[in-house]
Amino acid sequence: MNFGMSDDRRMLSDTLRRYLADAYPFEHRTAVAYDAPFHDPEKWADLAELGVFYALFSEECGGMGGHGFDIVTVFTELGRAVCPEPVLGQLLAASLLRHAPDALEPILDGSDRYALAVGEIDAPYEYGTPKTAATHVSGASYTLSGRKTVVYGAASANRFLVTASLPNGPLGLFNVSVEDIDVIGYSMIDGGPAGEVVLDSSPGTLIVDDAGPLLETTLDLGALALCAEAFGAMEIAQDMLVDYLKTRKQFGQPIGAFQALQHRAIDLAIEIEQARSIIILAASAEGTPDFPKRAAQAKHLVGRIARQVAEEAIQMHGGIGITWEYPLSHYAKRLVMIDHQLGDSDHHLERLMAGLVEG
């Protein structure tokens, strides 16, 4: 048993933490996250230079990592900084395009920014049977028509991976250029780019014609990444809370002297340890047959815990906790809204329940 971080990951973690503290101070974060393009392209280029995307790719894809714990390392740091850079799209693309060598290089160096367009109105988390339809042109060339909703990263992406139903039914995955579609970009409530993607006989290149299994594995990697991001944000929220409990005085003493608040803060600390543990378990299962179950357990637990941390940290701060200027409010928003991304706590609980009956 060894729960220590490897030297390489420790170095990556330290480098990224220092860089984000320096390049993404809180004021800068709020300045860019809510105004188009809802992130900072210069900082995106810096992240590429630092090798962040290489850490998300396996060696066979030209990267230097790609394991569960590499993903956890990167996204924990992004979460600690509530960084709005759309790195998740890059991770998902790395997984989906693992057999398309030509596409990989521009992802690794950050020159292509990918967004995964899967969700549709009325089918937010069920990706298997999209209404978006593909019509065959020739070879791997198709045209796609339909609408993808709340596509994370859309407002700043130049390439899209789009799911669509193939003429004879199966799920196809297509690579589409921003120039061939309409993107209505917007910011998320917790900052960062998103958008609606409208395809109208838009040309797309087929990547996989039975995309279900690859998509599932990829979305589980995404779920793991989001759990790690939430964990990083929770650590900061808890630090802010403990600091506030020690310094804020009412009735002549620090409010942290009150047992009613102490016990609630401790309950959060315990839940955060549970989150840390289930993320470790899921990361260690990456690449094994256990991974779908572990990823679902992680997203289920972390979704619930993240909301609890957000709500309780706000409540114990009082009014200051719901002001735009106080950083906690932005961490709290991210913590709550992560549960809306790639399947919420209930969605993953249903997956686990189905597994109970089967198992």
Added chain:
Amino acid sequence: MDLSYSPQEQAFQAEVRAFLAEALPSDISSRVASGAGATRDDMERWHTILNEKGWLGGTWPVEHGGQGWGPIELHIFEEESALANAPRIVPFGLKMLGPVLMQFGTAAQQAEYLPRILDGRDWWCQGYSEPGAGSDLASLKTRADRDGEHYIVNGQKTWTTLGQYANRIFCLVRTKFEGKPQEGISFLLMDLDMPGVEMRPIRLIEGGYEVNEVFFTDVRVPVGNLVGEENMGWTIAKYLLGHERTNIAGTGFSVQAYAQLKDLAQRVTRNGKPLIQNPLFAARMASVEAELEAMKITNLRMLSTAAKGGQLTHEPSMLKIKGTVIRQELNDLARRALGPAAAPFPSEDLDNLAIAPPGHGHNAAGYFNNRKISIYGGSNEIQRNILAKGMMRP
């Protein structure tokens, strides 16, 4: 990052498993599995079997008749024992007094008492809590007044677990009345057949007997029965608490309880379908399973730190809270799964009626009895106070 046991640890796990499969009498394991609980005879038989193997005092150093197990070996032994439905080792002599005597006792005390703990001649019980000193243990009032070569002990202890089977008791007693309450406490050994000692059973919520009150009236105790210095009892009590906190997460119990629950939920039906297909019930099962998987990792993280000689600060209290909440949730589900079949008062006659599936006749009793686990050993609120003290430290 590596979550697996080392090859040596895996070999030890296999050895423990094989030993349990061969040496644990099936009548004992079936009583434990059913929730009826091990009898006095079961516990004594199992202690004897373990002692013959040399595993009863597994964590004791070799010179005292143990194996010198570290935290991970102890965890493997306890988890496998729970999965095999072995009775818990009665902790008072082996996990509490034994380590205390090794650390604070005289050579004479060690020579006299340690062998008798291992071979079962002595069954120790614990005299800590009092009617007026529960969570606030340091306010205890049972007094020991020096009279020549004796202490005269007067007062009352309570919640003395399995005291009805014990022949000796270790007690915290007050030997100084001024100054900080913690600085006037001593650690004293007594024989329960000394004149002036009276043990009275306390019946618990589900109808069983496992705890007692102990009354002391002018009991004359030789001063040689003092462990450590006079008034250093609080230090000893805190040392003992550290040993009591191994297995604090109770992961083995929860893993076993979850397996039994899953089996039960596949056998009982609601609306013509197995209960496990009921979405409300399945949701709670899947959720507590995820919590349990996370806690197992938290527990291994703690063990890994302890095995490397690291200082444990907040982990045991966190595990006590989370571990008991999970076990109580599993108890609740096991009770609810039975529906009305959980209602009859357990008895051997009822077992023959097969109202509940075999092995589940005590599910409600287990639920009620296990309300204790979030109360004893420092209630979950006391654990939160301990954690908060660390959190609020400047």
